[in-house]
Amino acid sequence: MSKEKNKEITNKENRGLSILGVTIHPITRKELLKKVLYYLKDGQQHYIVTVNPEFLMVSAEDSVFKKILNSADISLADGNGIIWASYFLDLPVSIPNTFTLQKQKVYRKRKIRNQMLFTFLLNLVYPRSTRKIIPERLTGADIIFDIAKIISENDYSLYLLGGGNETSVAAKFKLEKMFPDLIISGIKGGFNKEVVSNEVLIEAVNKAKPDVLFVALGHPFQEKWIYHNLDKLPSVKLAIGVGGSLDFISGRRKRAPLALQKLNLEWLYRFIQEPGRAKRIKRAVIDFPKMVYREKVELVNSEEESEDEL
Numbered sequence: 001m002s003k004e005k006n007k008e009i010t011n012k013e014n015r016g017l018s019i020l021g022v023t024i025h026p027i028t029r030k031e032l033l034k035k036v037l038y039y040l041k042d043g044q045q046h047y048i049v050t051v052n053p054e055f056l057m058v059s060a061e062d063s064v065f066k067k068i069l070n071s072a073d074i075s076l077a078d079g080n081g082i083i084w085a086s087y088f089l090d091l092p093v094s095i096p097n098t099f100t101l102q103k104q105k106v107y108r109k110r111k112i113r114n115q116m117l118f119t120f121l122l123n124l125v126y127p128r129s130t131r132k133i134i135p136e137r138l139t140g141a142d143i144i145f146d147i148a149k150i151i152s153e154n155d156y157s158l159y160l161l162g163g164g165n166e167t168s169v170a171a172k173f174k175l176e177k178m179f180p181d182l183i184i185s186g187i188k189g190g191f192n193k194e195v196v197s198n199e200v201l202i203e204a205v206n207k208a209k210p211d212v213l214f215v216a217l218g219h220p221f222q223e224k225w226i227y228h229n230l231d232k233l234p235s236v237k238l239a240i241g242v243g244g245s246l247d248f249i250s251g252r253r254k255r256a257p258l259a260l261q262k263l264n265l266e267w268l269y270r271f272i273q274e275p276g277r278a279k280r281i282k283r284a285v286i287d288f289p290k291m292v293y294r295e296k297v298e299l300v301n302s303e304e305e306s307e308d309e310l
Contacts, residue, residue, distance in 0.1 A: 017133065019085050020056045020295055022069050024077050026086070026134045033146055035074060039238050040156055040211060047072055047226050047239040050140045052079030053288035054280060058220055060291065065220040068227045076138040080123060080266075081284060085292045086133035088119045093300045112296055116289070140245040144214065147240070148175050151212055152182035156237075159208050161201065162216035163246040165190025170250035185210045189246075193217050198225075202232050209235040216246045 016025040027035075039046040049055075049072040059066035069075060077083055093111050095104045123130045151158050158175075160168050168189030176182055186208030188201065205213060213236045215222040222241035230239055 016075065017086060019082065019089065020060055020291060022051060022056055022059055022066060023075050024051060024082060024086065024134065025074050027074065027076070027138070028135050029138060029143070029146065032074065032076070032138060032143065033150060036147055036150055036238065037154070039073065040150070040154065045230050045233075045237060045239075046074075047230060047241075048074045048076065049223055049241060050076045050078035050138065050143075050243070051082060053081035053085075053284040055219055056082075057283045057288055057291070062220060065223065068220075068223050071227065072223075076143070077134045078137065078139045079284070080127060080137060081288055083127070083130055083134045083137055084119060084123045085288075087123075087130040088116060088292065089296055089299070090133050091115050091119070093296075108300060109297065112293065112300065116293055120289075140240070140242040141248045143240075144242060144245055144249060145175075145178065147212065148179050148182055152179040155183075156211035157183040157185040157209070158212045158214065159185055159205055159210035159236075160187040160189070160214050160216070160246065161205065162193070162218075162222065163189040163250075167246050167250045168216075171246040174249050189216075193221055198229060201225075202229060205233050206235070211235065211237050213239040214242045214246075215239060216242050216244070218243055 016023040049069055051069060055069065059069055093108055095107050099107060119130065148158065160172060168187045172184050172187050176184060186204065188204045215226055217225060219241065226239045226241060230236060
C-alpha cells in the first residue's frame with residue numbers, strides 16, 4: 001500500500017464521526033493507550049477530551065467550546081448516550097419510492113421514531129450490540145488508571161490540577177499506592193477556579209515540570225483552560241480534562257455498581273446519590289436524545305432533498 005494511501009486512511013480515521021457537530025473518535029482502549037505512549041514520545045503537545053451528552057448540550061450553545069472539542073487530538077466517548085447516538089444516527093431510513101412525497105415524509109418520521117425506541121431498548125437490554133460504530137465507552141475515571149500505568153512504566157511524571165484539596169491529596173495517595181513507580185510531581189487543588197489567576201496556576205505547573213497534566217476543573221472550564229494555556233506549559237506533552245474523576249479515585253464519591261453500569265443506568269445511581277444533579281441529568285437523559293432525534297430528521301430530510309435534485 002502506498003504512503004499516500006496510508007496517509008489518506010489515517011486522516012479518515014482521525015476525522016472520526018460527528019454527533020451534534022462534535023467529532024467523536026471511535027477508538028478502543030488498546031488503541032488509545034498506544035496513542036498516549038506515542039504522544040509522550042513525539043515531541044509535540046496534545047490534549048484529549050472525554051465527551052459525554054452534557055458536553056454536546058453545552059457545545060450546542062457555546063461555539064467556542066465546540067471548536068475546542070473538535071480541535072482535540074482525541075475525543076473519547078464518555079457516556080452510553082454517545083454510543084447510542086452513534087448507532088441511532090447510522091441506521092438507514094429507507095421508504096418505498098412508490099409512496100407519494102407527503103406519505104414518504106410521514107412514514108420517514110414514523111420510522112425514525114421507531115428506530116429511536118428500538119435503539120433505546122437495545123442499549124438498555126443488550127448494550128454491546130449498539131457498539132458497532134463506537135467500540136467502547138472510555139470514561140475519564142477508567143482511563144486515568146491506564147494512563148497512570150503508562151506514566152509509571154516509562155519514567156514520565158504527572159500533575160493533578162483541580163478538585164478539592166482533600167480530594168487531590170487522597171487521589172495522589174491512591175495512585176501512588178497503585179503504581180509505586182509513579183512520579184506525581186505536584187498537585188494543586190482546593191482553589192476557586194473563578195478567582196485564582198491563570199498566572200498562578202501556570203507557575204505552579206511549570207515549577208513541577210510534569211509530562212502529563214490531569215485537569216479536574218469541570219467542563220467546559222477545564223477544556224477551555226487547557227486549550228488556551230497548553231502552549232504556556234512547555235514540559236506538558238499531554239493534557240486531559242478529567243472532571244470529577246478525582247472524586248472517584250479518592251473514594252469521596254462511589255461509582256455505580258457494575259451491574260448498573262452495564263445496564264446504562266449509572267445516571268440513575270448518581271441521581272440517587274446527588275439529587276441536586278437533577279437538572280444536569282435531565283439534559284443528558286431527556287434533552288440530549290431529543291436533539292439527536294432532531295438532528296437525524298434534518299439529516300434524512302437533507303439527504304432526500306439532495307436525491308430529489310439529482
